[in-house]
Amino acid sequence: MAESVAQDHIRPLRATGTRRRRAGRDGKGWLFVGPFLAVFALTFLAPIGYAIYLSLFREQAFFGGRVFVGLDNYLDALQDPKFWEAFGRVAVFLVVQVPVMLILALLAALAIDSARLHAASFFRIVIFLPYAVPGVVAVLMWGYIYGNNFGLAADLNDLFGTSAIQPLSGTWMLPSIANIVTWEFVGYNMLIFYSALRTIPGELYEAAAIDGAGTFRTIRAVKLPALRGAIVIATIFSIIGSFQLFNEPNILRTLAPNVITTYYTPNMYAYNLSFAGQQFNYSATIAIVMGVITAIIAYVVQLRGSREAL
Amino acid sequence: MSTTISPLRPKRSRLLTGVMVVYLVYTLVPLLWLLLSATKTQADLLSSPGLWFGRSFAFFTNIKDTLTYNDGIFLRWLGNTVLYVVVGAGGATLLATAAGYGLAKYKFAGRRAVFAVLLGAVAVPGTALAVPTFLMFSNLGLTNTVWAIIIPSLVSPFGLYLMWVYATDAVPHELLEAARIDGAGEVRTFFTVALRLLAPGIVTTLLFAVVSTWNNYFLPLIMLSKPNLYPLTVGLTQWSNQATGVGARPIYNLVITGSLLTIVPLVVAFLLLQRFWQSGLSAGSVK
Numbered sequence: 001m002a003e004s005v006a007q008d009h010i011r012p013l014r015a016t017g018t019r020r021r022r023a024g025r026d027g028k029g030w031l032f033v034g035p036f037l038a039v040f041a042l043t044f045l046a047p048i049g050y051a052i053y054l055s056l057f058r059e060q061a062f063f064g065g066r067v068f069v070g071l072d073n074y075l076d077a078l079q080d081p082k083f084w085e086a087f088g089r090v091a092v093f094l095v096v097q098v099p100v101m102l103i104l105a106l107l108a109a110l111a112i113d114s115a116r117l118h119a120a121s122f123f124r125i126v127i128f129l130p131y132a133v134p135g136v137v138a139v140l141m142w143g144y145i146y147g148n149n150f151g152l153a154a155d156l157n158d159l160f161g162t163s164a165i166q167p168l169s170g171t172w173m174l175p176s177i178a179n180i181v182t183w184e185f186v187g188y189n190m191l192i193f194y195s196a197l198r199t200i201p202g203e204l205y206e207a208a209a210i211d212g213a214g215t216f217r218t219i220r221a222v223k224l225p226a227l228r229g230a231i232v233i234a235t236i237f238s239i240i241g242s243f244q245l246f247n248e249p250n251i252l253r254t255l256a257p258n259v260i261t262t263y264y265t266p267n268m269y270a271y272n273l274s275f276a277g278q279q280f281n282y283s284a285t286i287a288i289v290m291g292v293i294t295a296i297i298a299y300v301v302q303l304r305g306s307r308e309a310l
Numbered sequence: 311m312s313t314t315i316s317p318l319r320p321k322r323s324r325l326l327t328g329v330m331v332v333y334l335v336y337t338l339v340p341l342l343w344l345l346l347s348a349t350k351t352q353a354d355l356l357s358s359p360g361l362w363f364g365r366s367f368a369f370f371t372n373i374k375d376t377l378t379y380n381d382g383i384f385l386r387w388l389g390n391t392v393l394y395v396v397v398g399a400g401g402a403t404l405l406a407t408a409a410g411y412g413l414a415k416y417k418f419a420g421r422r423a424v425f426a427v428l429l430g431a432v433a434v435p436g437t438a439l440a441v442p443t444f445l446m447f448s449n450l451g452l453t454n455t456v457w458a459i460i461i462p463s464l465v466s467p468f469g470l471y472l473m474w475v476y477a478t479d480a481v482p483h484e485l486l487e488a489a490r491i492d493g494a495g496e497v498r499t500f501f502t503v504a505l506r507l508l509a510p511g512i513v514t515t516l517l518f519a520v521v522s523t524w525n526n527y528f529l530p531l532i533m534l535s536k537p538n539l540y541p542l543t544v545g546l547t548q549w550s551n552q553a554t555g556v557g558a559r560p561i562y563n564l565v566i567t568g569s570l571l572t573i574v575p576l577v578v579a580f581l582l583l584q585r586f587w588q589s590g591l592s593a594g595s596v597k
Contacts, residue, residue: 030412047439050446151360295430
């Protein structure tokens with residue numbers, strides 16, 4: 001991105017007359033960008049502003065009406081054990097699931113790109129396939145598979161004559177959710193990595209071969225550096241996704257209502273505060289706190305990713 | 311796409327292929343389970359092994375029942391989903407294409423600010439916006455209308471990013487200059503010259519916008535309370551919820567068959583449009 005902008009600036013200087021005409025024409029850029037920005041303002045900026053406004057007020061239970069309370073809602077949120085329990089859960093999820101998923105995706109991309117695989121393009125399309133499955137359907141499907149009624153978990157238990165496999169129990173719920181998310185998104189991330197690998201110029205491989213680099217040396221010296229940008233982007237998207245975790249636990253909740261609480265993830269907490277508890281102000285506060293934390297972490301990852309070599 | 315341009319042309323490895331087959335099985339088993347389960351009656355679901363057929367073959371009965379249950383509400387949900395996808399994803403692609411082109415090919419004051427604002431907004435969890443968006447739309451009287459789903463679907467920051475990167479390389483300045491010298495206005499130049507060059511990027515953006523609209527669950531869940539406005543995703547979970555609680559009427563076979571029917575259009579679209587979106591994605595991932 002930065003590169004292309006820079007290229008625009010290195011264009012040869014023009015006569016001043018042309019320049020003036022260009023400036024007038026370039027103003028027309030707004031013609032193309034304007035419509036997008038208008039909808040963007042309505043659906044992104046306005047809700048953020050409104051959420052900040054809401055978070056500074058509190059509804060009066062008895063007298064009615066709205067009272068300005070400054071940062072009190074934020075102080076409450078920071079001391080709210082339910083919020084921190086939910087936050088801790090997605091943090092654990094993030095630290096375990098995201099690396100597993102991205103490493104699987106990376107290995108798959110390297111394998112498919114290696115030219116050592118039989119039927120590589122078949123693998124590529126099949127592994128990507130779950131991305132085309134709506135998240136809701138993926139959760140319903142896995143939820144039934146996990147279940148004791150007609151799931152594969154029940155089949156396995158019958159087969160071994162135990163009842164040890166209980167994916168929907170308290171201990172296993174988070175790994176079970178992680179499995180669903182991994183199943184859904186390995187293919188998508190694989191494709192991002194694979195697309196980046198395809199852009200490596202052939203000369204680099206030739207140079208590596210002349211230097212006597214073997215397969216793994218080539219991966220380390222040529223392929224991984226080329227993947228850095230893609231890895232940073234995939235990591236940021238995955239972090240945002242983890243902190244937003246909602247669909248999977250919310251749908252599984254009907255199958256395991258005693259395991260998944262109304263504050264299982266921060267997003268479920270915010271949702272239930274609003275729609276079950278009518279606590280819109282506090283719900284907006286939770287949403288903003290999560291937004292700020294996500295933005296900070298995404299920013300740090302981006303900074304580290306663009307500075308450090310892999 | 312062809313195989314890697316490696317000067318070594320390494321030998322194909324059975325071990326590597328074997329390892330990948332294991333992952334392939336993991337990917338396919340749930341889908342196979344879904345396909346097999348869609349052929350079973352409710353009784354067979356409970357009594358037969360998950361990865362084999364049941365006693366009766368009820369695939370076509372299941373499809374018929376899914377489409378006609380509750381006066382054909384499934385078809386209604388399908389129609390709603392198609393509406394949200396066509397208007398929402400179509401509009402999102404149009405807006406992202408125009409904006410990406412504008413940002414790539416015009417230099418105007420505030421362009422950098424646009425980039426900064428977009429980047430910042432993308433980092434904010436989309437679901438965190440849902441509650442305030444719901445309250446705003448509720449004040450505007452938009453909840454429980456199709457606009458509550460369509461308007462937020464019109465913005466795709468990822469699509470904008472993709473089109474921006476794509477337009478930078480795909481549309482040469484010289485060609486635009488030539489069109490201008492011929493006297494074409496900016497808008498006409500966009501439609502007659504640029505759009506054709508942007509086609510692979512547009513297909514990619516459209517496909518990903520279609521996926522996110524087709525799969526949209528959280529937004530309709532909070533915005534809509536009338537079942538006849540539901541998209542497939544919310545409708546299916548409602549059917550699934552029917553199995554628990556007071557007066558439970560489980561219709562597992564319909565949820566499963568409905569799920570299968572929901573997957574098919576997207577899978578077909580991805581398979582048919584493979585060439586386009588894969589080339590569009592590689593362009594987007596360069597930067």
